[in-house]
Amino acid sequence: MKISELIINNIRNHSHTELSVDSGLNIIYGLNGTGKTSVLESIAIAAFTKSFLPVSDASVINYEKEFYSVVVKAVSDLGIPYWVKVLYNKGLKKEISTTAGDKLLPKAIIGDMPVVILSPDYKSITFGKPEDRRQFVDRILSQASKLYIDDLIKYRKVLKQRNKLLKEAKLSGRYDFKDIDPWTNLLIDKGASVVERRASFIKEFAPKFRDEYEIVAGGKEVADINYVPDGIEEENLTDNISKDEIIEIFRKNYQELKDKEIRRGSTLFGPQKDDYKISLDKGAAKENASQGQHKSLLISIKFAEFKFLKEKRNETPIILLDDVFAELDRERTAKVFELIRNNAAQTFITVTEPEGLKKVLDSTDDYSFFSADAGTIEAVEL
């Protein structure tokens, strides 16, 4: 997929920005606060219907404005035109339209324009909380499979509803299984679907991640990623674990935990507590990896994400690199450019200072520079 045009209205300090893009590599430079990252955020909004940063929709809107909108025009690998428009009015539902139609739900468009993002915020994938890793996997899987989004959204809804009932039961001291059982059944059913899909995802993803790490780190050590689903013993997590087997395990876990659930007033089992273990030479990377190894792990995991999505969607993902080169040494920077060149992936890069990057580019690269200043973006020759 390649973006040809980007129109941004009222996103952060952009009041109206129109960008025609005709290069593969697009480098946006400028000081902090000039609106570089907002361009990447706008692309993320067009792809996921929300920013990749942990912010609310309202906080993305330009100060004192009532709405934001993003329009992206793009062309698929096969040359088919695609456009998407996301409009958000404060306090209202987002209005989403694409080539496929109007009034679409977010889940209908996520994955249409696959995007892989590398940002300093994602360091937490390799050494942060389980939540950060879940979010990482959910974002990939949501782009790869509409069925996954559907199951995940439904699971979250059931979980919320069931927690409300348990909390009320705890407060009132009255616990009626007749009321809670249907929620428990649906929780287990939808939860098992989510776990089954996550397990089969990791089975496919792990070899890709191992390969990428070997390339990035030069084979000095072996990296791996494993799925650690809540309440399922390692020996039960076979390669082809089925939904029915997971349901059975969940039923057992529920029986063991139900008294505790009543005392605590909340759900105590299920995929909302899953984790993924990233390891180096069998040791947990979280505790054992050096700073440099963490960087290699993060790049490899993102490369693997790129390859996985490319394979699943049959479409080259767009790469967004938010201010990452300040953190990468020359060798790792070269690896990133190798991936971009080998796949002819359209890439958007933000940097504060363009000189360093210019050295990495060579004459065969198809690139453009854009300068950002106070919410305006201008194409420049460098």
Place this chain on the structure above:
Amino acid sequence: MLYTSESMEKTVDMFASLPTIGRKTAQRLTFFLLRQDESYIDKFSESLQELKSNVKFCSNCYNYTETDPCPICASKKRNTSIICVVEEPNDVNAIEKTGEYFSQYHVLHGSLNPLDGIGPGDLKIAELIQRLDGVEEIILALNPSVEGEVTMQYLVKMIRPLDIKITRIARGLPIGSDLEFADEATISRAIEGRIEI
């Protein structure tokens, strides 16, 4: 104050309190009303007043009606041994439009939703159980949301011991759209709910 008139402000507020109406639309509606003549406004407010005083629940199926029992429940032509259970009165209209269903309805007025504080006691479930004498089949036509799903499970548990046939409406592909245009989730549910021929 946003407007030069307090009455306008009040009307805009009232419209904006309606579902799916935002402030901009509320404003547009208010301006529209201001441009109409007196008789239109009288008719408008009259119909609103009548709405609340004339329309009540049917004591049998709990659909909205002006006569009790409602025309559907009172009809001699309808089969009383089948009841189609729906969430909202709107759903009755949707099914009636098909002209293919000649039995009775029961309107629950919502679905189980703890987050909105709606439990079994807030729905017309007890009322449904009370009218099951002589009923041979219950068709569950609830929405495919998680709340609809759970409500269905709850009803099944209540009705099952009464030895009444329970069915649910099929989920799957909309007629008139091609398979290739349906999303993955819809197609997968349709395959899940396949039937032998």
